[in-house]
Amino acid sequence: xxxxxxxxxxxxxxxxxxxxxxxxxxxxxxxxxxxxxxxxxxxxxxxxxxxxxxxxxxxxxxxxxxxxxxxxxxxxxxxxxxxxxxxxxxxxxxxxxxxxxxxxxxxxxxxxxxxxxxxxxxxxxxxxxxxxxxxxxxxxxxxxxxxxxxxxxxxxxxxxxxxxxxxxxxxxxxxxxxxxxxxxxxxxxxxxxxxxxxxxxxxxxxxxxxxxxxxxxxxxxxxxxxxxxxxxxxxxxxxxxxxxxxxxxxxxxxxxxxxxxxxxxxxxxxxxxx
Amino acid sequence: xxxxxxxxxxxxxxxxxxxxxxxxxxxxxxxxxxxxxxxxxxxxxxxxxxxxxxxxxxxxxxxxxxxxxxxxxxxxxxxxxxxxxxxxxxxxxxxxxxxxxxxxxxxxxxxxxxxxxxxxxxxxxxxxxxxxxxxxxxxxxxxxxxxxxxxxxxxxxxxxxxxxxxxxxxxxxxxxxxxxxxxxxxxxxxxxxxxxxxxxxxxxxxxxxxxxxxxxxxxxxxxxxxxxxxxxxxxxxxxxxxxxxxxxxxxxxxxxxxxxxxxxxxxxxxxxxxxxxxxxxxx
Numbered sequence: 001x002x003x004x005x006x007x008x009x010x011x012x013x014x015x016x017x018x019x020x021x022x023x024x025x026x027x028x029x030x031x032x033x034x035x036x037x038x039x040x041x042x043x044x045x046x047x048x049x050x051x052x053x054x055x056x057x058x059x060x061x062x063x064x065x066x067x068x069x070x071x072x073x074x075x076x077x078x079x080x081x082x083x084x085x086x087x088x089x090x091x092x093x094x095x096x097x098x099x100x101x102x103x104x105x106x107x108x109x110x111x112x113x114x115x116x117x118x119x120x121x122x123x124x125x126x127x128x129x130x131x132x133x134x135x136x137x138x139x140x141x142x143x144x145x146x147x148x149x150x151x152x153x154x155x156x157x158x159x160x161x162x163x164x165x166x167x168x169x170x171x172x173x174x175x176x177x178x179x180x181x182x183x184x185x186x187x188x189x190x191x192x193x194x195x196x197x198x199x200x201x202x203x204x205x206x207x208x209x210x211x212x213x214x215x216x217x218x219x220x221x222x223x224x225x226x227x228x229x230x231x232x233x234x235x236x237x238x239x240x241x242x243x244x245x246x247x248x249x250x251x252x253x254x255x256x257x258x259x260x261x262x263x264x265x266x267x268x269x270x271x272x273x274x
Numbered sequence: 275x276x277x278x279x280x281x282x283x284x285x286x287x288x289x290x291x292x293x294x295x296x297x298x299x300x301x302x303x304x305x306x307x308x309x310x311x312x313x314x315x316x317x318x319x320x321x322x323x324x325x326x327x328x329x330x331x332x333x334x335x336x337x338x339x340x341x342x343x344x345x346x347x348x349x350x351x352x353x354x355x356x357x358x359x360x361x362x363x364x365x366x367x368x369x370x371x372x373x374x375x376x377x378x379x380x381x382x383x384x385x386x387x388x389x390x391x392x393x394x395x396x397x398x399x400x401x402x403x404x405x406x407x408x409x410x411x412x413x414x415x416x417x418x419x420x421x422x423x424x425x426x427x428x429x430x431x432x433x434x435x436x437x438x439x440x441x442x443x444x445x446x447x448x449x450x451x452x453x454x455x456x457x458x459x460x461x462x463x464x465x466x467x468x469x470x471x472x473x474x475x476x477x478x479x480x481x482x483x484x485x486x487x488x489x490x491x492x493x494x495x496x497x498x499x500x501x502x503x504x505x506x507x508x509x510x511x512x513x514x515x516x517x518x519x520x521x522x523x524x525x526x527x528x529x530x531x532x533x534x535x536x537x538x539x540x541x542x543x544x545x546x547x548x549x550x551x552x553x554x555x556x557x
Contacts, residue, residue, distance in 0.1 A: 010361075017357070018367075028385070030395065043391050043394055047398055092279065122285065122293060124289075124524050124527050125293045228380055249381055258369065
């Protein structure tokens with residue numbers, strides 16, 4: 001009897017969790033269905049089914065709209081952004097974690113303070129600064145303001161701190177230079193942290209929308225996020241094509257996420273606690 | 275370390291300081307291009323705010339938007355409690371709840387615009403269930419649009435806060451709940467009097483993050499409604515964007531940004547005051 005009740009409880013739990021999963025995943029499945037449907041209406045009562053199915057919309061989007069160009073822009077911006085963050089954060093966190101120098105604590109607290117600063121005030125001033133630097137409408141203008149994340153510095157500092165001192169001493173006795181020590185000994189040891197930061201920044205740059213929208217003036221430089229909205233304005237009547245573009249923008253990120261879930265969840269928790 | 279510090283100094287510290295200074299100056303596109311010197315106007319921008327109709331509309335809408343925070347947090351806590359157990363396939367459920375978080379706001383906005391269509395699937399579902407008598411224009415109705423946009427924020431944010439609370443729950447030793455159970459407390463009583471108080475540190479973090487995000491809401495609005503209908507989704511950040519990057523009145527936009535920053539600080543302080551106590555020392 002008790003066992004039956006336990007089974008029933010589990011069943012109810014699964015049903016509830018399943019219903020919730022439907023709530024969060026259904027809109028995206030609808031998007032996929034719309035993108036795959038090759039002809040007929042998108043709206044209407046009752047809602048049309050996702051067939052006849054095919055990849056026609058994807059082919060059409062790829063051939064007729066500047067989606068490949070937007071994708072290339074997104075890849076460029078994301079690649080530069082992730083690369084800059086990994087390198088610069090790894091370089092900045094190292095002395096903070098493992099060296100003694102005058103003013104170290106000051107630097108540390110100033111960095112800590114930035115986490116509390118209202119970043120939106122910076123939007124306007126960054127635009128003014130970039131205009132002065134003549135970087136408006138350039139990829140560099142998109143990437144530079146977020147090329148270093150303070151969150152990343154803290155995350156990697158934590159990682160450096162957990163490396164035992166003996167390892168560092170041993171490398172020094174073997175005659176490693178400061179740079180060699182950092183590159184050959186330290187970096188491989190903080191690889192998990194670098195992975196978490198890399199994935200985090202990947203999503204942030206891939207999806208970034210507001211700043212590229214402000215900085216970029218010519219549509220041929222738009223990343224997917226901005227370009228998709230721009231196209232949806234131009235092709236408002238063709239929902240299926242825009243839906244196909246939206247799927248193309250979302251699939252890579254979901255794929256990366258499903259393979260790296262663990263790092264992801266850890267990244268958020270660290271980010272929230274900082 | 276130096277390159278990182280230089281970048282941070284230029285794009286993070288300097289903007290906040292200079293942004294405050296900028297709010298005291300008349301500074302527009304002509305100034306930026308060097309055709310006109312910046313003119314000191316003191317507190318004139320802030321005085322102008324008092325009679326600026328759009329400012330008050332934006333402020334009212336933004337404060338109303340913050341109402342999403344308690345709903346979102348409560349739902350996320352319940353969700354975290356529900357998935358905080360060992361169960362076959364639980365990671366897949368967690369992943370399903372998390373996917374909206376990593377989806378681009380542009381995609382999410384476009385998608386929900388389509389779902390909200392007059393002859394879209396939400397209207398169909400509600401009509402079939404008999405909840406509504408005729409199709410509703412969710413984003414076109416001035417009384418509903420803001421709530422429709424808030425619902426999307428809720429949908430997209432659930433998974434994010436779930437992870438924060440999940441971490442909080444996993445840090446809590448199960449002994450407390452077991453002790454309460456032995457004392458004969460019911461499930462709701464345990465949740466209300468044991469779990470929630472222990473979760474307070476997580477609630478503080480999540481609620482503060484969520485409040486700041488709600489005060490700065492922009493992308494949802496920009497993609498889904500463009501501030502309409504009749505300014506019912508016109509929020510503070512939308513106004514800053516409009517003044518700064520469409521009218522290029524940087525001085526006034528900076529003043530608006532300073533006001534929003536003050537609002538953020540006030541509400542963050544409220545969050546701290548409400549949720550500071552708690553955690554283990556609470557017992």
